[in-house]
Amino acid sequence: xTTLVEARGLKKRFGDTTAVDDVSLSVSRGEVVGFLGxxxxxxxxxxxMITGFLEPDSGTAQIGGHDVWRDPAAAKAKLGYLPxxxxxxxxxxxxxxxxxxxxMRGLRKAxxxxxxxxxAERVRLTEVWSRPIEALSKGYRRRVGIAQxxxxxxxxxxxxxxxxxxxPNQKHEMRNLIREIAPNKSIIVSxxxxxxxxxxxxxxxxxxxxxxxxxxxxxxxxxxxDDGRAIxxxxxxxxxxxxxxxxxxxxxxxxxxxxxxxxGSTRLLLRYNDKPEDTHAIKTRLKSADLPVEExxxxxxxxxxxxxxxxxxxx
Amino acid sequence: MTASLSSVSVVFGREFRAYFATPLAAIFLVVFLALAGxxxxxxxxxxxxxxxDMAAFFTWMPWLFLVLLPxxxxxxxxxERRSGTxxxxxxxxxxxxxxxxxxxxxxxxxxxVALALTTPLWITVNWLGSPxxxxxxxxxxxxxxxxxxxxxxxxxxSTLTKxxxxxxISAAIVTFILVTAGLELVLGAIRGWAPYWLTEAVAALSVLxxxxxxxxxxxxxxxxxxxxxxxxxxxxxxTFLVDLKKAQ
Ligand SMILES: Nc1ncnc2c1ncn2[C@@H]1O[C@H](COP(=O)(O)OP(=O)(O)OP(=O)(O)O)[C@@H](O)[C@H]1O
Ligand SMILES: [Mg+2]
Numbered sequence: 001x002t003t004l005v006e007a008r009g010l011k012k013r014f015g016d017t018t019a020v021d022d023v024s025l026s027v028s029r030g031e032v033v034g035f036l037g038x039x040x041x042x043x044x045x046x047x048x049m050i051t052g053f054l055e056p057d058s059g060t061a062q063i064g065g066h067d068v069w070r071d072p073a074a075a076k077a078k079l080g081y082l083p084x085x086x087x088x089x090x091x092x093x094x095x096x097x098x099x100x101x102x103x104m105r106g107l108r109k110a111x112x113x114x115x116x117x118x119x120a121e122r123v124r125l126t127e128v129w130s131r132p133i134e135a136l137s138k139g140y141r142r143r144v145g146i147a148q149x150x151x152x153x154x155x156x157x158x159x160x161x162x163x164x165x166x167x168p169n170q171k172h173e174m175r176n177l178i179r180e181i182a183p184n185k186s187i188i189v190s191x192x193x194x195x196x197x198x199x200x201x202x203x204x205x206x207x208x209x210x211x212x213x214x215x216x217x218x219x220x221x222x223x224x225x226d227d228g229r230a231i232x233x234x235x236x237x238x239x240x241x242x243x244x245x246x247x248x249x250x251x252x253x254x255x256x257x258x259x260x261x262x263x264g265s266t267r268l269l270l271r272y273n274d275k276p277e278d279t280h281a282i283k284t285r286l287k288s289a290d291l292p293v294e295e296x297x298x299x300x301x302x303x304x305x306x307x308x309x310x311x312x313x314x315x
Numbered sequence: 316m317t318a319s320l321s322s323v324s325v326v327f328g329r330e331f332r333a334y335f336a337t338p339l340a341a342i343f344l345v346v347f348l349a350l351a352g353x354x355x356x357x358x359x360x361x362x363x364x365x366x367x368d369m370a371a372f373f374t375w376m377p378w379l380f381l382v383l384l385p386x387x388x389x390x391x392x393x394x395e396r397r398s399g400t401x402x403x404x405x406x407x408x409x410x411x412x413x414x415x416x417x418x419x420x421x422x423x424x425x426x427x428v429a430l431a432l433t434t435p436l437w438i439t440v441n442w443l444g445s446p447x448x449x450x451x452x453x454x455x456x457x458x459x460x461x462x463x464x465x466x467x468x469x470x471x472x473s474t475l476t477k478x479x480x481x482x483x484i485s486a487a488i489v490t491f492i493l494v495t496a497g498l499e500l501v502l503g504a505i506r507g508w509a510p511y512w513l514t515e516a517v518a519a520l521s522v523l524x525x526x527x528x529x530x531x532x533x534x535x536x537x538x539x540x541x542x543x544x545x546x547x548x549x550x551x552x553x554t555f556l557v558d559l560k561k562a563q
Contacts, residue, residue: 051406054562077408087399089329091336103325104407106318148403 002029004156004186010049010059019045021210027186034201035190038311042210043190044084047160051081063156080154086145090134105152119147138165157187175200194303208311221306229272230299236265237292250285252277322409326417334425347429368446373454373530377494380465385486388469389479391418397477401561415554426462450532457529460542465490467549474556497521
């Protein structure tokens, strides 16, 4: 497999804060990497360095084998980039804007027209084709940004929050589009939507405070936390604390942890050092103690749990 | 090289059209023509002078341009940075200087349009008498060159901020210094304390001096080199600053 994106040891400081701290990342053709992390983790900053927009304090980035700083024209020719917030020239009609970007990327005449027509259809822009971009809804504006990044059919696609602001249908279409074009490209998408990563990404890279804290397939990430040694319990009671105190002696020495509170119910995690107790036995025991237990089951972590786990550990 | 030239022309086309996408262009042209007309006819007394030339018109150009070219140049980079489109531009496979040049040429061409709209005055002068059209042509050349220098300075300064108003005011101040540098008033003020070389350096920066010579019909190498190098220098600094400031 050809490696199309290769970032090594990227570092960037802004004054006193280290935004990106030694991030390395390599992406092969056909891979879709989901780039995750809390707000301010350094996702956009990393992307800006890979695209050659922002010069790193140290480290290198290559696109299609070309160093983005030593050979910017060759590297950038292979790159399509959607910056955060999908910036565009508001006064320009969609068609003019895409045609401008296409020309800047070296497309001319028939080739340009073909690509424009394909973008109009594929990214579904036909309806708004001659409207000024500033008059479009957020979702359409984001799509113009995607079309702009795809116009020259680049090998490498770097998309910073491409589905931000899209409605569920458009999100779905966007994911389909990414899946469709994925086989021939290397794609990096940053997102805050974890289900998106599970549905379109072949790999998830999680960063926190500028450092890569996880890099694996979504399935492996979840699997790594799934050792079958934990049980989850859902309780619903306004006196959560006292209920938890009563549960403690009844679960056979498990370590107890509050995982999530939602709509008046609390999800508790019981961690065991080795084999967990039988869930039915626990359920019966708790019920007979008259505790407000709704559900007892083996804990199967979700990507969300993994995300929270790896990104909060550092602080 | 051809790729570079073509990206200059693509940027030029987009920028030039962008001036006309908002009412700003029309307002600018109207203000320019109104001010130029008012200065020429009422302040300088064009008809009362009784001579068939355009000196009354050209005299005012440095002062008018001092305000108007910062207005044309202010959006060139400040707006790119504010809206984030600079991130698109700077990740395209073209050399940054081609973008700097394309934007500058678009603004300059727009100024050319404004100047072209004053040609009825030239016709009027010919109709009233028999002026030295060579001198007038030289005057237009000088005016256009001066506009280019002011615009290059304004474009350069607009890379330093995301705020167009700040870009405008700063450019107007710098341009004001360039215009007044050669005035005896200014030179006299520094001559008292500044070393000789500094006084000479300030005097050499004088736009007014060069402009007055060319509007008298004297198209001389030093004047062409002065304006030309001012433009080239400002554009080089512009390219450097865009790179430095783009991500901040
Ligand atoms: N131009 C800048 N000047 C100063 N600090 C900056 C700049 N750009 C980013 N930062 C800081 O760097 C850190 C990383 O920011 P970055 O935008 O990369 O985060 P992110 O992961 O993209 O966050 P989000 O999910 O909110 O988009 C933050 O602390 C941010 O405040
Ligand atoms: Mg971001």
